[in-house]
Amino acid sequence: MKIVKHSGSIVEFNRDKLKSSLLKSGAGTQVVEEVLNVIDSQIYEGITTKKIYKLAFSLLKKSSNSHAARYNLRAAIQMLGPAGFFFEKYIARLFISEGYLAQTNLFLSGRCVGHEIDVAVMKNNYIEMIECKFHAGSETNSDVKVPLYILSRFNDVKDRNHTIFTKKDKISACWIVTNNRFTSDAMTFATCSGLKLLSWDYPQKGSLRQRIDEDRLYPVTCLTTLTAVEKDKLLVLDIILAKEVSDNAEVLVKIGLSTIRIKNVLKEVAELCKYM
Template sequence: MKIVKHSGDVVDFEPEKLRKSLMKSGADSLIVDDIVNKINKEIYEGIATKHIYKRAFGLLKKEANSHAARYNLRAALQLLGPAGFFFEKYIARLFSAEKYEIRNNLILQGRCVSHEIDVLVKKNDVIAMVECKFHAGREAASDIKVPLYVLSRFNDLKGKEHVIFSKEETVSKCWIVTNNRFTSDATEFAKCSGMSLLSWDYPKNDNLKTKNDIDCLYPVTCLTTLSIAEKDKLLILDIILVKEIMNNSNCLEKIGLSAARIKNVLKEVRELSRCVLKL
């Protein structure tokens, strides 16, 4: 059976690939097998992958909102736009969870020109600049032009002293992060140039997908019990991660939810705060 991807490419339908993606939602194998069997009976030649995803999402949601939320992660990252400001905050939270000190949106003077840096992180006395490349479209990829451009900015900044965290410090490392993917030439150039990359699926065992499932770092935009407008209100209140609602549940009152809806949201929050993968 042939299916059509978001990019327009026509590929074979692979039930096992669907099964693996469903298992990452936290649903047990019996539920996953049942969903795969139902979708197997419903697909037809030329069906779009987005329709398969929508059907799988709906079936998962009937079992548990948290399963659907995890399955919805990539789409949830796209809701951190449209300009990517909240994506930058989200990435800062990911580094903070790994015990980095964080600074957002600083302007640093290089040898030639000044640069606005999305995120600056510090750990073990090493300071790195983090450039965030947000894509609103699912198929967009960061190609070699991105690390070429970022490397030129990094070279202008490194070796020059700046007041960043508490004293005159220098930037000595560079990260590029995207919610989508890097092309192969972008990853090769970055490796050769000593730059670190982080994307939806790169590096293989330490990417945005695995960081979320291992450390429960889900963005609030993945919650299935909230509308898009309500998620936006939480982001404006600087509630970026689902787990931040646990100790700040009054934020749900601030965005106008009823007591009954707050109860439903908190149930999903508690379930998402139980990680499904372990190192």
């Protein structure tokens, strides 16, 4: 059966691929098969992947809010836009969870010109810069022009003294992080140039998706018990991760939630963050 992707391209419906993504939500085999059976009965020639996704999401939500939240992860990261400012904060949180110190939104003087740097991280006195390439749509990939441009910026700021964590910090390496994917040319050039890449599914071991699951770094935007407006309010209050909600439950009162809704949100967060 032919289905239509977000990009408009037409592909064969891949039931196994859908099953794999449903299982990654944490739902059991029986629940996943029930969801797939309903979808099998409702899909038709020319249906969009967006409609299939919405149907799968609603069916999972009936089973468990946390399963639906996890299934919604990639879309939830896209909600850290539209400009990507909150995505930069999110990536900083990811590195902090792995033992780094992090600073965001920096302006550093290079040998030739000044540069806005998204994130700088330090571990064992080794400092790296991180450039975040945020895409609001799921079909947009970062091509070879991205590492070409960022390499020139890295070369301009490296080996100079900067005031980031101390007064004499030198940047020794550079990451490029995207919420989508890199083209093959971008990966080849980055590897050849010594740049580090992190995307939704790259590298094969330690991809963005894997690191999120392993460290339980689910963004607050994936919670199904909150409205889009409420999620935006939390982001403005610097609540970026779902688990930060349970550590700062009073913010739910601040954004106007009732006692019953607060209980539901905290239950979803607890189920979500205990996964794996």
